[in-house]
Amino acid sequence: MTAPRAMAFAVPGDITTVTGGYLYARRLAEALHARGIDVQPMPLGASFPHPTGADMADALDRLAALPAECPALVDGLAYGALDSARLAQVRAPLVALVHHPLALEPGLEAAQARTMAARETANLALARHIVVPSPHIARLLGSDYGVASERISVAQPGATPSGHAEPKPETPPLILSVGILARRKGHDVLLRALAQIADLDWRAEIVGRVHEPDTARALTDLRADLGLVDRVHIAGEVPQDRLDTLYAGATIFALATRYEGYGIVFAEAMGHGLPIVSTRAGAVPDTVPPEAGLLVPPVEATAFGGALRQMLGDAALRDRHAAGARRAAAALPGWDAAAAVVAGALFGPASR
Numbered sequence: 001m002t003a004p005r006a007m008a009f010a011v012p013g014d015i016t017t018v019t020g021g022y023l024y025a026r027r028l029a030e031a032l033h034a035r036g037i038d039v040q041p042m043p044l045g046a047s048f049p050h051p052t053g054a055d056m057a058d059a060l061d062r063l064a065a066l067p068a069e070c071p072a073l074v075d076g077l078a079y080g081a082l083d084s085a086r087l088a089q090v091r092a093p094l095v096a097l098v099h100h101p102l103a104l105e106p107g108l109e110a111a112q113a114r115t116m117a118a119r120e121t122a123n124l125a126l127a128r129h130i131v132v133p134s135p136h137i138a139r140l141l142g143s144d145y146g147v148a149s150e151r152i153s154v155a156q157p158g159a160t161p162s163g164h165a166e167p168k169p170e171t172p173p174l175i176l177s178v179g180i181l182a183r184r185k186g187h188d189v190l191l192r193a194l195a196q197i198a199d200l201d202w203r204a205e206i207v208g209r210v211h212e213p214d215t216a217r218a219l220t221d222l223r224a225d226l227g228l229v230d231r232v233h234i235a236g237e238v239p240q241d242r243l244d245t246l247y248a249g250a251t252i253f254a255l256a257t258r259y260e261g262y263g264i265v266f267a268e269a270m271g272h273g274l275p276i277v278s279t280r281a282g283a284v285p286d287t288v289p290p291e292a293g294l295l296v297p298p299v300e301a302t303a304f305g306g307a308l309r310q311m312l313g314d315a316a317l318r319d320r321h322a323a324g325a326r327r328a329a330a331a332l333p334g335w336d337a338a339a340a341v342v343a344g345a346l347f348g349p350a351s352r
């Protein structure tokens with residue numbers, strides 16, 4: 001009997017964290033295992049993408065210890081930040097899983113962004129192959145990082161598994177937003193948009209772990225300044241069963257993101273049959289088709305508030321977009337398709 005193919009999967013932080021990137025990693029690992037691949041977890045320090053010296057050294061020591069025949073899939077949150085000189089000495093074949101380039105995180109100082117982009121460019125050149133979640137990121141790596149198209153494979157996130165809780169929309173209507181508390185997710189824009197529709201009946205939940213403490217504090221202050229304390233709950237990170245309950249009770253999913261490399265949370269929301277209000281940022285238009293929701297320019301609170309008002313005020317429009325969201329989710333590939341793409345990057349096309 002042939003021994004199972006083995007691989008290392010290096011992910012910084014806690015893979016059970018409730019965010020889109022970690023959800024992608026968990027579902028992908030499960031799908032790879034289902035294909036008979038021995039997925040060996042390699043947890044890395046939580047300080048990436050701005051690693052402490054200890055986390056940097058530990059990550060590189062772990063990768064250097066891998067045998068030459070064991071490929072390593074390395075999450076881009078760490079891969080793009082690793083020391084290039086030491087990474088070049090790793091014997092194991094390296095496959096980078098790039099959700100979006102680290103240098104594109106909004107709020108970085110120009111010099112810091114240039115340094116991160118230069119390191120990412122050097123590290124991507126060391127990878128045997130690069131896996132991305134969307135055609136948008138594939139195009140971006142080609143245009144901005146000089147990566148040849150044949151070195152990139154798109155492993156689109158799979159559809160949300162069936163078995164959702166029965167929808168039980170709350171009264172007043174619940175506007176649900178899910179995304180880490182970071183500037184990139186645009187929760188400040190959402191709060192300003194919600195302030196513009198305070199005359200309507202609704203409540204809102206913002207769910208996501210604290211990624212940037214300064215941003216989290218600023219959101220709490222902004223909520224108070226806008227008079228939304230009684231109507232908007234900033235929940236932070238919640239267990240999956242609580243998140244499922246919120247999805248079931250929501251009327252609209254709203255995320256005023258400044259940038260997304262894919263946005264797996266949109267696939268999750270569409271799988272729950274929620275109409276979407278979001279922005280035309282990054283890969284969002286590729287992920288959320290027109291029939292599934294309303295997209296406006298990023299960082300435009302007035303436009304975002306107008307889309308929310310339109311969606312809340314027109315039940316027929318909501319129903320059409322809810323049906324479109326369900327169709328879009330049903331058309332997504334399964335996680336086995338994503339795992340097949342990754343297996344091909346790790347072990348060669350014959351392993352797909």
